[in-house]
Amino acid sequence: xxxxxxxxxxxxxxxxxxFLIISFFVxxxxxxxxxxxxxxxxxNQIFTDFEVVGLIEEKQINFYEVLSGKNFYLINIWSxxxxxxxxxxxxxxxxxxxxxxxxxxxxxxxxxxxxxxxLKLYGNPFxxxxxxxxxxxxxxxxxxxxPETFLINEENKVLKKYIGPLNDEDVYExxxxxxx
Amino acid sequence: MIISQLGYYSLIxxxxxxxxxxxxxxxxxxxxxxxxxxxxxxxxxxxxxxxxISFISLIFSFIxxxxxxxxxxxxxxxxxxxxxxxxxxxxxHEGSLLLWLLVLTGVLLGFVFKSRNxxxxxxxxxxxxxxxxxxxFFIFVLKTSNPFNAIFPVQMEGLGLNPILQDPALGIHPxxxxxxxxxxxxxxxxxxxxxxxxxxxxxxxxxxKFWILFSWIFLTGGILLGSIWAYxxxxxxxxxxxxxxxxxxxxxxxxxxxxxHCIVTLEKRELFKKWTIVLCIxxxxxxxxxxxxxxxxxxxxxHTFANDPSRGIYILTFIxxxxxxxxxxxxxxxxxxxxxxxxxxxxxxxxxxLINNWFILYFLSVVLIGTIYPIFLDVILDEQISxxxxxxxxxxxxxxIPFVLFMSIGPSMKWIKxxxxxxxxxxxxxxxxxxxxxxxxxxxxxxxxxILLLFIGFFYLLLKSLDQFREKTKNFAQxxxxxxxxxxxxxxxxxxFSSREIVKNIQVGESFTLKNExxxxxxxxxxxxxxxxxxxxxxxxxxxxNTIINLQPEIRIYNEPEMATSEAxxxxxxxxxxxxxxxxxxxxxxxxxxxxxxxxxxxxxxxxLIIMLGGMFAIFRxxxxxxx
Numbered sequence: 005x006x007x008x009x010x011x012x013x014x015x016x017x018x019x020x021x022x023f024l025i026i027s028f029f030v031x032x033x034x035x036x037x038x039x040x041x042x043x044x045x046x047x048n049q050i051f052t053d054f055e056v057v058g059l060i061e062e063k064q065i066n067f068y069e070v071l072s073g074k075n076f077y078l079i080n081i082w083s084x085x086x087x088x089x090x091x092x093x094x095x096x097x098x099x100x101x102x103x104x105x106x107x108x109x110x111x112x113x114x115x116x117x118x119x120x121x122x123l124k125l126y127g128n129p130f131x132x133x134x135x136x137x138x139x140x141x142x143x144x145x146x147x148x149x150x151p152e153t154f155l156i157n158e159e160n161k162v163l164k165k166y167i168g169p170l171n172d173e174d175v176y177e178x179x180x181x182x183x184x
Numbered sequence: 185m186i187i188s189q190l191g192y193y194s195l196i197x198x199x200x201x202x203x204x205x206x207x208x209x210x211x212x213x214x215x216x217x218x219x220x221x222x223x224x225x226x227x228x229x230x231x232x233x234x235x236x237i238s239f240i241s242l243i244f245s246f247i248x249x250x251x252x253x254x255x256x257x258x259x260x261x262x263x264x265x266x267x268x269x270x271x272x273x274x275x276x277h278e279g280s281l282l283l284w285l286l287v288l289t290g291v292l293l294g295f296v297f298k299s300r301n302x303x304x305x306x307x308x309x310x311x312x313x314x315x316x317x318x319x320x321f322f323i324f325v326l327k328t329s330n331p332f333n334a335i336f337p338v339q340m341e342g343l344g345l346n347p348i349l350q351d352p353a354l355g356i357h358p359x360x361x362x363x364x365x366x367x368x369x370x371x372x373x374x375x376x377x378x379x380x381x382x383x384x385x386x387x388x389x390x391x392x393k394f395w396i397l398f399s400w401i402f403l404t405g406g407i408l409l410g411s412i413w414a415y416x417x418x419x420x421x422x423x424x425x426x427x428x429x430x431x432x433x434x435x436x437x438x439x440x441x442x443x444x445h446c447i448v449t450l451e452k453r454e455l456f457k458k459w460t461i462v463l464c465i466x467x468x469x470x471x472x473x474x475x476x477x478x479x480x481x482x483x484x485x486x487h488t489f490a491n492d493p494s495r496g497i498y499i500l501t502f503i504x505x506x507x508x509x510x511x512x513x514x515x516x517x518x519x520x521x522x523x524x525x526x527x528x529x530x531x532x533x534x535x536x537x538l539i540n541n542w543f544i545l546y547f548l549s550v551v552l553i554g555t556i557y558p559i560f561l562d563v564i565l566d567e568q569i570s571x572x573x574x575x576x577x578x579x580x581x582x583x584x585i586p587f588v589l590f591m592s593i594g595p596s597m598k599w600i601k602x603x604x605x606x607x608x609x610x611x612x613x614x615x616x617x618x619x620x621x622x623x624x625x626x627x628x629x630x631x632x633x634x635i636l637l638l639f640i641g642f643f644y645l646l647l648k649s650l651d652q653f654r655e656k657t658k659n660f661a662q663x664x665x666x667x668x669x670x671x672x673x674x675x676x677x678x679x680x681f682s683s684r685e686i687v688k689n690i691q692v693g694e695s696f697t698l699k700n701e702x703x704x705x706x707x708x709x710x711x712x713x714x715x716x717x718x719x720x721x722x723x724x725x726x727x728x729x730n731t732i733i734n735l736q737p738e739i740r741i742y743n744e745p746e747m748a749t750s751e752a753x754x755x756x757x758x759x760x761x762x763x764x765x766x767x768x769x770x771x772x773x774x775x776x777x778x779x780x781x782x783x784x785x786x787x788x789x790x791x792x793l794i795i796m797l798g799g800m801f802a803i804f805r806x807x808x809x810x811x812x
Contacts, residue, residue: 030564
């Protein structure tokens with residue numbers, strides 16, 4: 005009787021233990037999953053009809069014209085005062101080197117001197133950079149803050165949206181999408 | 185600047201003190217030096233003091249709008265009123281964790297003072313276990329959520345506080361809720377300690393009951409404030425949405441309520457020892473899981489500040505470690521130290537408590553499943569669902585009827601054995617209950633046997649609880665909380681069945697009717713405040729007696745960050761709230777107007793306050809005969 009009781013107890017403990025560990029992994033995956041947010045089809049067309057001003061040559065241009073001639077565009081919202089952007093720049097440089105994507109930087113709530121210094125220090129991964137002094141252009145993209153990255157196709161559809169700095173997995177994913 | 189530096193180093197010193205206390209108590213336990221000297225108490229005081237300094241520095245940085253601090257920069261703005269600058273301190277991930285830490289170290293200090301007459305090995309073990317949690321959170325704050333990160337160059341202006349968090353009820357909601365939430369940590373530490381030191385007995389129950397009541401009262405208050413905020417600020421006219429974030433505060437509340445009843449049984453009869461310990465562990469684990477779900481960004485809501493997975497993984501791992509630790513301790517000491525009295529199920533108060541616990545545990549599992557099932561489904565099958573009110577209504581409502589019936593008769597039972605007498609008094613209570621229920625059901629016009637049964641159950645509980653006021657040995661704690669609970673259920677039920685709503689698109693000058701009332705849209709005005717501009721609609725309500733009620737709903741456009749919120753205008757009376765909100769329809773002269781009758785709203789708040797009052801009676805009653 006006592007033996008049975010003991011077995012019963014250990015099985016019960018084991019079940020609880022397994023449940024705890026499964027929950028742990030489920031939550032862990034849920035955490036990693038949530039970060040990449042892919043908008044629904046109906047709302048993933050970005051708004052492109054507005055004027056932007058370049059950071060290096062201060063020329064005004066309609067953003068619609070910027071998005072032409074390529075199959076993929078990567079819009080990255082960054083700032084010189086943004087700590088994670090510094091870590092992110094090496095990933096962006098890698099993407100510039102290894103993908104056919106047109107890299108577009110949006111310089112968010114920054115001043116020109118610091119921004120240029122930042123590019124000198126950490127490298128310039130962008131084909132074109134536009135300034136967003138007030139942060140309003142970024143709102144057009146539906147951005148939450150810096151850094152944030154959007155992968156867009158030739159129909160101006162958002163394929164992927166990355167909130168926060170890019171990491172190895174994200175870079176791998178972007179390469180996969182754009183190189184096929 | 186210098187203030188942030190002070191706050192940061194104060195945190196480091198706090199961590200060092202914690203490690204020192206941890207080592208010191210382990211050495212003491214190992215060498216069997218079972219004294220808690222003034223020096224050790226002083227150290228615990230210092231630990232709290234360091235966190236306090238750090239917290240004050242952060243508040244100060246917010247007040248002076250020190251935008252060299254990243255947290256301040258991200259969550260404040262110079263145009264914010266002072267009150268919201270201060271409440272902004274905990275209106276973000278980093279600050280709220282600092283508050284967590286403050287309460288965590290504070291309750292330990294309180295515990296050390298309140299447990300002077302307890303055995304020292306139990307106290308030392310409690311300190312030891314509590315330090316594990318404290319150190320874990322210190323590292324969490326310093327490593328992943330440092331509130332004193334500097335940004336360079338120093339910014340001129342901050343990004344502002346989320347406007348829907350700019351509300352007085354929400355300003356104090358986090359501290360109150362945290363006192364309850366984090367208060368459960370000391371229950372957890374003490375439960376583990378009592379198990380190891382073989383102290384799970386009457387005196388332990390007496391000692392820890394204070395902390396259970398303490399957490400329970402504040403948790404109730406915190407949930408109440410959150411509800412009030414949702415009702416006034418979100419503009420939907422509801423007070424509870426079964427939103428995952430609400431659920432995670434309800435779950436520890438449910439298990440605390442179960443624990444509260446158990447601990448009294450333990451105190452009186454030395455029963456349910458194992459079960460009490462399990463509940464202590466579950467309660468704290470649920471608080472931690474709540475913190476994890478809310479803080480990690482797994483759930484999307486206004487409470488989710490952080491979207492950084494590394495933080496989530498840290499808390500998750502930490503929870504796993506704590507739960508496994510308590511699990512192992514429980515398995516080892518379960519049979520060693522527990523001399524369990526035989527539990528015989530007779531008609532007695534113990535049995536009533538046990539039944540109460542079963543029901544509460546059932547409700548708890550429903551809420552738990554409803555909250556985490558969508559997450560599991562998303563991960564395993566990649567399917568997104570959301571669990572809404574119908575799920576909870578179906579699974580909870582039917583079981584409320586037997587639950588409240590047991591709740592009604594439980595308190596009049598005696599310990600060990602009860603002989604039930606069915607006298608004239610009980611007969612009158614039942615008759616009166618039936619009359620009240622029939623009148624109510626007739627009045628709200630719901631001819632449904634199920635609703636009638638619900639009302640019968642709730643009214644029976646109310647009358648039985650009120651009836652106890654006539655008894656000689658009154659237990660105000662129980663009477664008040666049970667009365668409050670029955671009132672709460674009745675008000676919620678009435679509210680959900682006789683709410684009326686009408687939504688119209690109208691222009692200035694037009695009007696519409698709801699029941700016997702005429703709602704006239706008088707005019708629209710633009711007003712400018714320090715931190716927002718608002719579009720105010722002026723409405724006049726003419727009721728059936730032709731009295732005029734003025735309502736002025738607003739649409740606020742906050743400047744930093746730019747965001748529009750809808751401010752409801754509410755006229756509260758004893759029996760009914762009139763609730764109106766407006767919304768702008770783009771490029772048109774029409775406004776979308778939503779007008780609602782919300783009966784018995786104020787009773788929902790009042791009854792929750794009565795429930796809390798019951799808890800306070802229990803805290804302040806000293807050494808008297810205690811019943812449930």
